[in-house]
Amino acid sequence: MTTILHITDTHIVPEGALVSGRLDTADALERLVARINSIRDQIGAVDAVLVSGDLSDDGSAESYKRFKRLVAPLGLPIHVIPGNHDGRATLRAAFAEQFAPTGPLNWVRSIGDLHLIGLDTLVEGQGGGRLAPESLSFLSDALSQAEGAPVLLALHHQPFLCGIGFMDAIGLSNKNALSEIVAGYQGPLRLLCGHIHSTMISDVGGHIAISCPSPCSSFAFDCRPDAPRGYMHQEDGCLLHRWDGGFQTIRIGPVAGAGPFPFDDTP
Incomplete structure (x- = not known):
C-alpha cells in the first residue's frame, strides 16, 4: 500500500495579513493539519504529502516559511509544485532540496509503488497556466521511464473544462498537448490538480483526472454565463490517494461530524 496525502491552494500570507481582507488561510490550514493528525490511526500510514500549488497567496519568502511551519506537525515528506499565486524563484529557494537550480519546477519521485510526477504550469504574472515545451518533453521522458508502473501526475491548473466560467478562462491553455501525451501511457495513471x-472528476486522455478542494475557500459550481466571479467563505479539506493494486481516492473533510452512532436495527 502506498498512500499520498494531497493538499492544495492553501494561499498562505505573511503573519498578520488576511487574503482579500477576509480569509485567515493560516488558521484554516492549521485546523486541517490538526484534523489529519487526529485521524492518523484511522487512515493508516501515509508516505508523503503532495501540495499542488498556490502554497502562498503572494509568493513571498515569508509566506513559504509560514507554510512550512504550519505543515511541520504532519512529520511527512512534502513535495510541492507551483500555482499561479506562487513565485518560482521564492518557491525554489524555500524548497531548494526539491528542485534543479534553473528551469521549470518539474520533478519525479519514486514513492513506494508509485511514480509521482510534478509539473510546473506557472506563467508568472498570469492567472492561467501552460506547460512549456521543456515540461512536455519532461513528462514524455518521465512516462517512458515509468514503464507502465502506476503514476500520479500532478499539476496546478485543471487540465479539463470545469464549467465555472471565470476559472475555465484561467485553466491550462494547452490541455490537448497534455492529453495527447498521457493518452499514450498504457499503465495506471491518475492526473491530480x-x-x-x-x-x-473528469477524463483526460483516457485517464481519470481529480481536482482537490482547498482548506481555505471554495468556488461555487455555477454554469450561468453571468455567474458572479468570486469565492465562497467555505472551508473544505483534502484528498488521500491510495494504491494497492488499484487507485482509490478519499476526501477528508475539514471537520469531523458527531458519531459514529450505532444503527437502529429494530424492524
Whole structure:
C-alpha cells in the first residue's frame, strides 16, 4: 500500500495579513493539519504529502516559511509544485532540496509503488497556466521511464473544462498537448490538480483526472454565463490517494461530524 496525502491552494500570507481582507488561510490550514493528525490511526500510514500549488497567496519568502511551519506537525515528506499565486524563484529557494537550480519546477519521485510526477504550469504574472515545451518533453521522458508502473501526475491548473466560467478562462491553455501525451501511457495513471478549489472528476486522455478542494475557500459550481466571479467563505479539506493494486481516492473533510452512532436495527 502506498498512500499520498494531497493538499492544495492553501494561499498562505505573511503573519498578520488576511487574503482579500477576509480569509485567515493560516488558521484554516492549521485546523486541517490538526484534523489529519487526529485521524492518523484511522487512515493508516501515509508516505508523503503532495501540495499542488498556490502554497502562498503572494509568493513571498515569508509566506513559504509560514507554510512550512504550519505543515511541520504532519512529520511527512512534502513535495510541492507551483500555482499561479506562487513565485518560482521564492518557491525554489524555500524548497531548494526539491528542485534543479534553473528551469521549470518539474520533478519525479519514486514513492513506494508509485511514480509521482510534478509539473510546473506557472506563467508568472498570469492567472492561467501552460506547460512549456521543456515540461512536455519532461513528462514524455518521465512516462517512458515509468514503464507502465502506476503514476500520479500532478499539476496546478485543471487540465479539463470545469464549467465555472471565470476559472475555465484561467485553466491550462494547452490541455490537448497534455492529453495527447498521457493518452499514450498504457499503465495506471491518475492526473491530480488544484486551482478550482473544489473536487471534480473528469477524463483526460483516457485517464481519470481529480481536482482537490482547498482548506481555505471554495468556488461555487455555477454554469450561468453571468455567474458572479468570486469565492465562497467555505472551508473544505483534502484528498488521500491510495494504491494497492488499484487507485482509490478519499476526501477528508475539514471537520469531523458527531458519531459514529450505532444503527437502529429494530424492524
